[in-house]
Amino acid sequence: MNTKEKMCCLHHIPLFQQLSEKEYQHILRLLHHQQFKKGDIIFSPDTKEQLLIVSSGKMKVYKLNRLGKEQFIRMVGRGAYEGENYLFGCENANLYGEATTDTVICALYESDFKTLLNTYPQINLKFLDLNAQKTIELGIQTELLSIDKxxxxxxxxxxxxxxxxxxxxxxxxxxxxxxxxxxxxxxxxxxxxxxxxxxxxxxxxxxxxxxxxxxxxxxxxxx
Structure with a gap:
């Protein structure tokens, strides 16, 4: 992925919207781009803590129950992200991310992620807003699964x-x-x-x- 493509990917990520060109350039230097084929495991309990942002493609997030059966959690599309909880000390016991199409991921390592939150308050506020939406969606699924029929x-x-x-x-x-x-x-x-x-x-x-x-x-x- 060349610099132009990387910049384009940043503009499609809600977390980084409304930043200046200088701020975009700063973030660009911190991103690590990774390409995955359909069916590849993008992250697992053994993956290093990092924020994984979908630049293109789709990532299926699921967990495994005691019998090893998949429980679908959500589909993460272009501009959305996963992995933030593990950057704040939560342990990933059984959550996995799998590419459902050819997918490009922008990864932010733990130290860089926390630096960004401290440096750019607007990112911090947007992050809290997006994370609240994810929490609401997870609560909806929990409510559905509590229904017997x-x-x-x-x-x-x-x-x-x-x-x-x-x-x-x-x-x-x-x-x-x-x-x-x-x-x-x-x-x-x-x-x-x-x-x-x-x-x-x-x-x-x-x-x-x-x-x-x-x-x-x-x-x-x-x-």
Whole structure:
């Protein structure tokens, strides 16, 4: 990756927006760019503590349960990041990051990361804001997994994607992750997820074409 491409990648990272050219140049010297192929493990419990920012591509973040089964956590796309908790002393016991496409990562090592937070207050504030959003998203998943019935979990997930409690007319939404990952996110199997989606279609609650879904009624109020 040449200097021009690196600068372009910085401008697409929300954490570094609204900085001056001089500040961009400073950060640029601290970034370590790494390229990964689809299926490569980007980080694991054995990885050195660092902030990993996705410059291009996508990274799947998941954890392993006691039986070694994957539990999908989130998909990290262009401009988003992972690994900040481990820079503040938290231990990574079972979290992994995997490239789901060819992916370029901008890595900031621990000492450089803390220097940036101290040097540029605006980065510190933006970091706190973005991290709060990640915490909220994790809380939503925890709430979903606390629901016993998978059909209720799925209904609430689709309701949140529609951004409304009422569907006065058909609404079109798109599931943002592969259905296999959605099944893992909701704590079920791909087969069960597909069966429940078919059940929703038979009840005329939704129409579906792969990940494209039309909400025909506010069916989540039935649960």
């Amino acid at each position: 998978i059909e209720e979990r799925l209904a609430l997930y689709l309701a949140r994607l529609s951004h409304t409690d009422k569907a006065l007319e058909p609404q079109h939404i798109k599931i943002p992750i592969p259905l296999k990952e959605l099944a893992s996110y909701l704590g079920t199997s791909p087969e069960t997820l597909s069966r429940k989606l078919r059940d929703f279609e038979k009840k005329n609650w939704i129409k579906r074409q792969q990940k494209e879904i039309t909400i025909l009624s506010p069916f989540w109020s039935f649960f």
